[in-house]
Amino acid sequence: MESLIFALNAVLPIMLTMLTGYLLKRIGLIKPEFCRTANKLVFRLFLPCLLFLNIYNIESFSDFKGGFVIYGAAALVGVFLLGFFACRFVTDKGERRGVLTQGTFRSNYALIGIPLAASLFGEEGTAAATLMSAISVPMLNVLAVISLSVYSGGGKKPSVRSILKDIAKNPLLQSIFAGVVCVLVRGILAGQGIEFRLTDIQPLFALLRNLSSVATPLALISLGAQFDFSAVGELKKEIIFGTLMRTVAVPVLGIGCAWLFFRGTFGGEHFASFVALFATPVAVSSVPMTQEMGGDTVLAGQLVVWTTAVSAFTVFLCAFILRSVGIF
Secondary structure, three states: OHHHHHHHHHHHHHHHHHHHHHHHHHOOOOOHHHHHHHHHHHHHHHHHHHHHHHHHOOOOHHHOOHHHHHHHHHHHHHHHHHHHHHHHHOOOOHHHHHHHHHHHHOEOHHHHHHHHHHHHHHHHHHHHHHHHHHHHHHHHHHHHHHHHHHOOOOOOOOOHHHHHHHHHHOHHHHHHHHHHHHHHHHHHHHHOOOOOOHHHOHHHHHHHHHHHHHHHHHHHHHHHHHOOOOHHHHOHHHHHHHHHHHHHHHHHHHHHHHHHHHOOOOOHHHHHHHHHHHOOOEOOOHHHHHHHOOOOHHHHHHHHHHHHHHHHHHHHHHHHHHHHOOOO
16 A cells, blocks of 8 residues: 555656646646747756756766666667567557657656655665666667657658757757766866866856756646647557556566566666666656657657556556565
């Protein structure tokens, strides 16, 4: 029961914020133009600030545990490939295939994942999940750009050059790269006896923190305002496929394989980060990125809503099972 209450507490604030956006649309306070502008701001300004600070707050990359990080990265690629090919049997529409592929692997790691790992395994879980984020967050965004680029443009086959160009132009990836560079520079300076952090420039750090704090609530309110119940019927097959893949198939594969083959190697803190990576719902940031890259924004929003609702129970099951087998 404690695990179920925790899972509900993790996802209910998200659901209620989306409901607020939906109600604001119903009473006429939010118009479609607002949602389009909000998504652009989230994608190009607020989320980049949030991701930059998430990376910058990592103390050092020297603490990485090779096997733990390698497994997470390899499993992410495997899940991406599974979604990439499986979506071909669900729909023949490219703009939907890209969204389904993205929905398979792109977890809500920053918003739900790291706090979830902390709840499952305390400070050690937080540390492991934060270290994993330095690899997983860039990978999630790169793979999202690839999936949306390949399945877009009315069936045109994008070149490797165009995909690399999309990756380089992506504001989320640019902010992650900037964060990595800053962490490395900070480490070099510390080695020379120079202690300097962005917090030393208080106005700049406060600005970044304020802008990053807007990202999640604005994205959720915009998502709620865009939600359309009438679209469920038309997208029923895609929604069922995407929700089952994200909340059932991916946790079973990602966490199950870790337990089957590496339970003697990985500790509870590592499994807490795997739950964060493989069992959390589709990332809210997938919607503004889908809009920017010409995918099916309605389907992207539906997947966020339905996977968030279902994950309240699947996260509980993951935590319960892992406790039962002695991992937590």
